[in-house]
Amino acid sequence: MDAIVAVQARMGSSRLPGKAMLPLDGTPALVHEINRAVSVDGIDHEDVVVATSETPRDNIIAITAKDAGATVYRGSEANVIGRIANAVEEVDADIAVRLCGDNTLIDPRLPETLLDMVRKDGIEYASSKFEHTxxxxxxxxxxxxxxxxxxxxxxxSDHHREHVAQYFKAYQDEVTAVNVTAEEVFGSEFVESIPAFRKLRLTLDEADDYRLLSRVYEEVSYDQIVETKKAIRYIVDNNLHRINADVEQQVW
Incomplete structure (x- = not known):
């Protein structure tokens, strides 16, 4: 297998427990994210690996992912970096992108771009996070x-085992790494047209995030996935970003 999209998901979030299974337009958030991963060029359902834990409370994650056609890998709840590495090894993938299970408005062009980057000779790691755009x-x-x-x-350290991206941030000098910017994915014209583009919260981590995303999925028309640009424009035009603007979260 050449490439996979690994989606890390679990039920045990401290801020919004069970968020992966919260319904958006009647469908669990996890299924929406699987659909977004399948929209990545060259990725089929079996190439989406939902990496969850072995704890009984995550049985529902495994069942839902399988029902949606994804591959499931179960491993340590606390050692996330090990869980992702083992999932890649289990399916014999050469390269992978990692999505967090609470990012239900990811633009498929971002993981596509990152996969293209790590396919290049000499590139070991590509991220959207070295520069916050x-x-x-x-x-x-x-x-x-x-x-x-x-x-x-x-x-x-337990911190780096739990937070994959923070490990790579700390040791970025030890890998051949590249950064991908929002302008490369969305285009400069679109980014510049959205006030406070970088401050928008398009994640599912707090109750207010769920309120915003519920509105988007109920009110923005879509086929398989909600188009990210369309969602952003709707959020801004209708001032929905105010719903979760006060939520504080560490970017890394």
Whole structure:
């Protein structure tokens, strides 16, 4: 298998428990994210690997992901970097992108761009996070199999085992890494047309985020996925960004 999209998801969020299963337009948020991953060029349902934990409360994650056609890998709840590395190893993928299960408005062009980057000779890691140009909720990284395997072996703190991107931020000088900007994905004209583009919250991490996303999924027309640009324009034109503007969250 050449490339996969790994979606890390679990039920045990402290801020919004069970968020992966919250309904958006009647469908669990996790299924919407799987559909977005399938919209990535070259990715089929079996290429989407939902990496969840072995704890019983995450059985519903595994069942829902399988019903949606995705592949499921179950591993450590706390050692996320190990769980992702083992998922890549399990399906014998050469490269992967990692999505967080609460980013239900990810533009498929971002993981596409990251996969293209790590396919290039010499590039081991690509991220949207070295430079903060995207809205919150577009936190994606791509890597080779060897890179994530090495990272899982070398991560020597609970913090880095839990937060994959923060490990790579701390050790970015030890990998050949590139950054992808919002302008590369959305185009400069669109980014510049949206006030406070980088401050928009397009994630599902707090109750107010759920209020905003529920409005988007109920009121913006879509086929398989809500088009990200269309959603952003709707949010801004209708001042919906005020719903979750006061939520404080560390970007990394």
């Amino acid at each position: 995207f809205p919150i909720g577009h936190n994606v990284d791509g890597f080779t199999r060897g890179t994530i395997t090495r990272a899982a072996q070398d991560a020597d």
